Amino acid sequence: MxxxxxxxxxxxxxxxxxxxIDWNPRYLYSKIFATAAETDFFLENICTSDWNEEQDAGRSLQDATEMLISEHPEYEAHIRAFYGRWKEMLGGPxxxxxxxxxxxxxxxxxxxxxxxxxxxxxxxxxxxxxxxxxxxxxxxxxxxxxxxxxxxxxxxxxxxxxxxxxxxxxxxxxxxxxxxxxxxxxxxxxxxxxxxxxxxxxxxxxxxx
Incomplete structure (x- = not known):
């Protein structure tokens, strides 16, 4: 049976x-970075999945963004894009x-x-x-x-x-x-x-x- x-x-x-829902940060960052290697480096070392999960657990987007910018000021514009252009990470249903x-x-x-x-x-x-x-x-x-x-x-x-x-x-x-x-x-x-x-x-x- x-x-x-x-x-x-x-x-x-x-x-x-x-x-x-199809969500992928690469949809956005492939527009921002010239190569896939740069996108991979950024998402694996700067705006990481572990960092993003803290927002999922309730940390404010502003606190998360400012914290990361203080650690990686050379990536300020790229970090701000994560939530500033978040809608571009959505691929649709x-x-x-x-x-x-x-x-x-x-x-x-x-x-x-x-x-x-x-x-x-x-x-x-x-x-x-x-x-x-x-x-x-x-x-x-x-x-x-x-x-x-x-x-x-x-x-x-x-x-x-x-x-x-x-x-x-x-x-x-x-x-x-x-x-x-x-x-x-x-x-x-x-x-x-x-x-x-x-x-x-x-x-x-x-x-x-």
Whole structure:
């Protein structure tokens, strides 16, 4: 017997960036730097993912920007562009995943939630740009809560706020670290690699036909 198909799910939780929304700083910095090597150096050594995650956890964009400029004054203009031109990092919706979300919404079989590492200062722009975010029954934004994936308290906040049972919940995220964080809280995860892969997994679990 297919145990995946036998299990009953009530709640589906989506990550947003790289699952439903295409966000990549390289979209911006490929316009700013002449070569891919310069872009890579800047994003790996100056405006790093670790630095960005602190904004996702609630640090203000202004504090983050000024701190980095004090450390790398020669890159001031490039650093200010990170949030000054942040919208240029957005590549648009990942349409095939949005279509999956739409089918799930129209099925009326599941509660749909989003759990996202995102700055509270930039998230309002996403709400304006992407109407499908209104389809969720609840969205928990790390920058608003001042905690983020993969911290256990962030997952527990989602479960508590919306009275969700971890045992009948499926969490979808492109970062294996975040899947492990969910598992530690008793939430089954799907490591998202593509819309097609997600569709196949959901079919295997009898969530989508």
């Amino acid at each position: 297919n145990t995946d198909a036998a299990k009953q799910y009530s709640n589906l939780v989506f990550d947003l960036g790289a699952v439903l 990942i349409e095939d995943t949005v279509n999956i979300l739409k089918a799930l919404k129209e099925s009326n079989r599941y509660k749909l939630y989003a759990l996202t590492n995102w700055s509270n200062e930039t998230f309002p722009l996403a709400l304006l740009l992407y109407p499908f975010l209104q389809w969720f029954d609840g969205i928990v934004v790390s920058g608003r809560e001042k905690m983020r994936k993969p911290q256990a308290e962030f997952y527990e906040l989602l479960l508590t706020r919306y009275n969700i049972d971890a045992q009948n919940t499926l969490f979808i995220d492109d970062n294996q670290r975040n899947i492990a964080g969910a598992a530690a809280c008793g939430i089954e995860g799907v490591h998202f690699t593509s819309p097609l892969q997600l569709k196949e997994v959901l079919a295997q679990k009898s969530i989508l036909s």
